[in-house]
Amino acid sequence: MxxxxxxxxxxxxxxxxxxxxxxxxxxxxxxAGSSAALGLLMARLFRRSSGRGWRLRQQSHTLWRQWRDELQQRGHVLPFRAGLLQLATTAAEQEAQVQLASQREDLRLLQPTELEPLRPLVPQPCLGGLLSPGDGQLDPIxxxxxxxxxxxxxxxxxxxxxxxxxxxxxxxxxxxxxxxxxxxxxxxxxxxxxxxxxxxxxxxxxxxxxHPVLGQALELQLAETDQGESNWPGSLSWSGINLVPRSGGRLWLGATVEIDHLQAQPQELQALRELGGHAPPWLQRATVLRQWQGLRARPLxxxxxxxxxxxxxxxxxxxxxxxxxxxxxxxxxxxxxxxxxxxxx
Structure with missing residues (x-):
């Protein structure tokens, strides 16, 4: 990419x-890292508000909108799902979200009562969430x-x-x-x-x-009884794991973080599949359609x-x-x- x-x-x-x-x-x-990526574009939800990393994310946030518009005007298809909801699983995460929301007007805090109507149900534990309508997910391929x-x-x-x-x-x-x-x-x-x-x-x-950091991801098909149009306000980020809704009752789930591994570790994939023991029933009933992996290059x-x-x-x-x-x-x-x-x- x-x-x-x-x-x-x-x-x-x-x-x-x-x-x-x-x-x-x-x-x-x-x-390959790019073809294995889920394509989450997290710029506005980035915790820092200064430094090179912050500046690069904000610049890319603006440029991706311009690039998508320009390329789509010339007939290219760039599937993009707007919205990224970061869920808080601990009191510390919740407090950090409160502070971030107070600094950025484009972010909105969601209380547990606002998350309950979401289908499929969001993973638990969940004390609340922070929604960024401007972030989202771009299909990398x-x-x-x-x-x-x-x-x-x-x-x-x-x-x-x-x-x-x-x-x-x-x-x-x-x-x-x-x-x-x-x-x-x-x-x-x-x-x-x-x-x-x-x-x-x-x-x-x-x-x-x-050095390599291997990541594994899954595409899941929800059971027929759990299907229906998702009303998630975009993709979800829960305890470092990303859940990306797809059409037809499918879901992308990823990715593992396997440091210095060149070969995929089955136990890491199983933990991802089970959300570390917190997978909701609808996720447990889902069928694996495919799995893939990639190596991310991390500077030493x-x-x-x-x-x-x-x-x-x-x-x-x-x-x-x-x-x-x-x-x-x-x-x-x-x-x-x-x-x-x-x-x-």
Whole structure:
């Protein structure tokens, strides 16, 4: 998602861009982070009110609205479900929600009596909730397809091959080695390769370690007796677990946080399925339609994401951990700013 967003934005503002990704012309790999994401866009519900993380979220919050409008006007489909309801399971969480609601007029506190009519019933324990109508959930697969198709319409060149090495050229350009017959030369390289970013940077003398955090998710079909049009005001976040209503009585449930795991742990998936022992009856009766997983790249010793100009012509835009879909537009804007400013200088 991040790589496609950067490529689309740069092509959109007039640069000639080549995008290298071995999975662009086929299904994403089993461990790809973007295709495994649930696409929760949590910006206004973010607890902090200052700092880089806050600024990136608010910028992306604005840009995603603009991007969706622009792409949909050109006929692309970007399924978006507005609304995000964060449930409080403890008194401390409830107090934090009260404080946040007092600071932001667009957020609304919901009392337990207002949550009781919701169908299906919200998980318990639940002392209340904080609703953000402006946040929501974006389906990442159609969004990535829209960025790719519109980018190609604008002239984006796509190379469905893996990059094996980056080399400094003698003329100040960068040579990108891949499965192509000859390396390509470019004025700028933007590296958004997740865990592979560190591997490509090490031979250049840049140490930016990232470690994998595996996440598993489920798509569930509610039992016929539990089906009906959901009246949830969007997606739910309960004790760090996200529940995303889908059409036809389906539900996305995710995701686990399995640090330093490359292989999925069955017990983690079972705990997710049972909401740690708090799954309501309707969720227990649901049938698993499919399960999937992905690896999120989390920076080691540095805050996520990694947005750095490492040297002339080399940008690192990686390590977004669990917020790649959310922060993709702000990341693209940052990369464009670095390149545009360099051109003006």
């Amino acid at each position: 991040v790589g496609l967003s950067v490529a689309w934005e740069l092509q959109r503002i007039g640069h000639q861009v080549t995008l290298f990704d071995p999975h662009l012309r086929q299904a994403q790999s089993e461990n 159609p969004a990535m397809q829209a960025l790719l198709e519109d980018g190609e319409r604008l002239g984006l060149r796509v190379e469905a091959s893996a990059v094996s090495a980056l080399e400094r050229g003698s003329t100040g350009q960068w040579r990108v080695r891949s499965a192509l017959d000859s390396p390509g030369s470019f004025d700028w390289v933007v590296l958004s390769a997740g865990l592979s970013s560190s591997v490509l940077l090490e031979p250049l003398g840049h140490e930016r370690p990232q 010793g540095r805050p996520a994401p990694l947005l750095e100009q490492l040297e002339q012509g080399l940008l690192l835009a990686s390590g977004h951990y669990r917020n790649g879909v959310l922060l993709a537009p702000a990341t693209a804007a940052w990369a464009a700013e670095q390149i545009e400013n360099a051109g003006q200088g």
